[in-house]
Amino acid sequence: MKIVVCIKQVPDTKGGVKFNPDGTLDRGAMLTIMNPDDKAGLEAALRLKDQYGAEVTVITMGLPKAEDVLREAMAMGADKGILVTDRVLGGADTWATSQTLAGAIRNLEYDLIITGRQAIDGDTAQVGPQISEHLGIPVISYAQKIEIEGDSVIVERQFDDRYHVLKAKMPCLITALAELNEPRYMTPGGIFDAVKADITVWGRANLVDVEDSNLGLKGSPTQIAKASDKVRKGAGEKVNLDPAESVDYIVGKLKEKHVI
Amino acid sequence: MDFALKKEHEMARALFKEFAEKEVKPLAQEVDETEEFPRATVEKMAKLGFLGIPIPKEYGGQGCDPLTYVMCVEELSKVCGTTGVIVSAHTSLCCDPIQTFGTEEQKQKYLVPLAKGEKLGAFGLTEPGAGTDAQGQQTKAVEDGDSYVINGSKIFITNGKEADVYVIFAVTGMIEKRGKMMKEISAFIVEKGTPGFTFGTKEKKMGIRGSSTYELIFTDCRVPKENLLGKVGQGFKIAMHTLDGGRIGIASQALGIAEGALERTIAYTKERKQFGRSIAQQQNTQFQLADMATKVEAAKLLVYKAALAKANQKEYGFEAAQAKLYAAEVAMEVTTKAVQLHGGYGYTREYDVERMMRDAKITEIYEGTSEVQRMVISAALLK
Numbered sequence: 001m002k003i004v005v006c007i008k009q010v011p012d013t014k015g016g017v018k019f020n021p022d023g024t025l026d027r028g029a030m031l032t033i034m035n036p037d038d039k040a041g042l043e044a045a046l047r048l049k050d051q052y053g054a055e056v057t058v059i060t061m062g063l064p065k066a067e068d069v070l071r072e073a074m075a076m077g078a079d080k081g082i083l084v085t086d087r088v089l090g091g092a093d094t095w096a097t098s099q100t101l102a103g104a105i106r107n108l109e110y111d112l113i114i115t116g117r118q119a120i121d122g123d124t125a126q127v128g129p130q131i132s133e134h135l136g137i138p139v140i141s142y143a144q145k146i147e148i149e150g151d152s153v154i155v156e157r158q159f160d161d162r163y164h165v166l167k168a169k170m171p172c173l174i175t176a177l178a179e180l181n182e183p184r185y186m187t188p189g190g191i192f193d194a195v196k197a198d199i200t201v202w203g204r205a206n207l208v209d210v211e212d213s214n215l216g217l218k219g220s221p222t223q224i225a226k227a228s229d230k231v232r233k234g235a236g237e238k239v240n241l242d243p244a245e246s247v248d249y250i251v252g253k254l255k256e257k258h259v260i
Numbered sequence: 261m262d263f264a265l266k267k268e269h270e271m272a273r274a275l276f277k278e279f280a281e282k283e284v285k286p287l288a289q290e291v292d293e294t295e296e297f298p299r300a301t302v303e304k305m306a307k308l309g310f311l312g313i314p315i316p317k318e319y320g321g322q323g324c325d326p327l328t329y330v331m332c333v334e335e336l337s338k339v340c341g342t343t344g345v346i347v348s349a350h351t352s353l354c355c356d357p358i359q360t361f362g363t364e365e366q367k368q369k370y371l372v373p374l375a376k377g378e379k380l381g382a383f384g385l386t387e388p389g390a391g392t393d394a395q396g397q398q399t400k401a402v403e404d405g406d407s408y409v410i411n412g413s414k415i416f417i418t419n420g421k422e423a424d425v426y427v428i429f430a431v432t433g434m435i436e437k438r439g440k441m442m443k444e445i446s447a448f449i450v451e452k453g454t455p456g457f458t459f460g461t462k463e464k465k466m467g468i469r470g471s472s473t474y475e476l477i478f479t480d481c482r483v484p485k486e487n488l489l490g491k492v493g494q495g496f497k498i499a500m501h502t503l504d505g506g507r508i509g510i511a512s513q514a515l516g517i518a519e520g521a522l523e524r525t526i527a528y529t530k531e532r533k534q535f536g537r538s539i540a541q542q543q544n545t546q547f548q549l550a551d552m553a554t555k556v557e558a559a560k561l562l563v564y565k566a567a568l569a570k571a572n573q574k575e576y577g578f579e580a581a582q583a584k585l586y587a588a589e590v591a592m593e594v595t596t597k598a599v600q601l602h603g604g605y606g607y608t609r610e611y612d613v614e615r616m617m618r619d620a621k622i623t624e625i626y627e628g629t630s631e632v633q634r635m636v637i638s639a640a641l642l643k
Contacts, residue, residue: 188321195268
């Protein structure tokens with residue numbers, strides 16, 4: 001079985017957020033981590049590898065320093081890493097990103113593609129499903145459990161207070177939730193191997209069946225009007241009333257602000 | 261000269277730090293209070309390869325270098341000195357001598373499961389009458405057919421009772437050296453469960469209280485000849501070589517304890533308010549923190565230098581002694597200042613610095629006291 005896992009290097013929320021003048025994130029200037037949902041997707045792939053045997057390829061689009069996240073994935077147990085990086089791909093929104101990743105994945109053989117549900121820097125949850133659409137394969141989103149049965153996957157998809165059990169023929173794409181599992185640690189020996197491992201680097205020229213008009217900032221339908229760091233809220237209002245009066249007070253305030 | 265860490269060391273540090281924060285820190289206070297060996301943590305570390313970091317892959321290890329191992333002990337000790345010394349004693353004092361002096365059969369039989377973390381290791385040199393003076397050894401091993409019969413006892417043995425494999429030193433005869441009769445010491449690999457090998461009292465200690473420190477008792481304990489480590493009479497050399505490496509491990513533990521105490525003190529002094537402002541805004545605090553941080557950094561450079569010396573040089577006893585001497589004394593000084601800057605709270609067991617100050621003290625004593633390190637260093641200067 002061949003599994004492709006899409007991972008993203010995202011800003012570490014413990015560090016500060018920095019922006020470019022055009023409102024996009026200045027990724028080069030921030031501390032970074034592997035996106036938590038993607039890490040769960042990678043762990044799911046590695047567990048399938050442990051259980052059924054599989055070759056796990058991790059792929060990321062980003063700045064050259066996004067190579068770090070690929071090496072981290074390889075130190076956890078991924079077999080191959082592909083970095084898609086090119087100036088013309090910069091400033092991509094979800095549409096241009098999914099076009100890029102689909103264009104790269106068209107070079108690969110795969111039975112399963114796993115992406116995180118969403119990245120903590122954009123929170124759109126669009127890239128995974130869009131990749132499946134571009135590649136013409138089924139998608140099962142919000143996976144909380146994954147099993148393989150013959151040439152199919154059986155996935156528990158989280159849905160409000162319940163879950164759906166869905167079965168899809170491979171190849172297909174699954175988007176994973178951070179709750180899916182507890183990702184494994186790297187191992188020291190895995191780190192030493194990963195640092196020495198070859199990373200495949202692809203640019204625009206390696207993308208298959210993708211128009212220039214769908215790439216980078218120019219190919220992005222979404223343009224950022226304004227972005228800012230979290231604005232600190234005021235101290236708020238403290239009231240000291242008995243429970244019944246408190247409820248009335250809060251309800252009154254919510255009505256006053258047209259929340260309810 | 262480049263002080264920047266290589267990519268693999270940066271990644272390894274991030275791994276050890278994350279593990280220490282998530283898996284070790286939450287238990288550190290409990291381990292100290294209950295004095296219980298953190299078996300579950302050791303099992304987690306075994307699974308991740310932390311018990312075989314500098315051992316080659318062909319012997320079940322991770323194939324990393326001494327610096328990576330040093331960083332592991334350092335990061336663990338930042339949050340829990342007990343966990344740091346468990347890894348250090350296992351790796352430096354048991355895996356290392358078997359890797360260095362063991363036969364291929366001994367490596368396959370003992371080093372592979374030790375490096376994989378399937379078994380835990382310990383080292384027995386110290387006796388009631390033989391601490392710094394290894395010639396005071398009373399434990400004897402007498403050749404008898406295809407075995408050696410060991411009689412005697414060892415004290416203050418880290419990982420005692422918890423370990424499965426022990427490197428034990430015993431007197432095998434007398435030899436003449438420079439006109440004087442000296443004890444001939446040999447090293448043996450002894451497995452837990454060998455008839456005649458039992459455990460005595462468990463030490464009640466000031467610090468590193470979760471580390472299991474036991475007396476080992478040998479009563480007509482029959483060890484097969486193939487468990488002789490190195491050659492007959494090579495024991496003293498093996499012990500000294502092993503302690504050179506062990507001292508780098510303890511230096512890393514001391515460094516970690518000092519760094520942990522400094523981190524907590526910086527955080528505390530920013531929060532604690534007296535006279536209407538944080539105590540971090542008082543110049544006394546600022547100067548104390550500056551001194552603490554500078555000494556910690558100097559200790560780190562000595563410890564890392566010793567780790568590189570172990571990787572690249574045949575002899576590294578001098579570097580190891582300097583690293584251990586300085587890091588241990590810095591650990592004691594920094595933790596003492598950390599308690600002082602925490603004031604009354606720092607004296608309570610609610611705050612980590614109280615435990616760290618107790619844990620720091622042993623680093624000036626075991627695997628060669630600070631006085632022994634000064635002897636080693638000055639002997640090299642004056643030879």
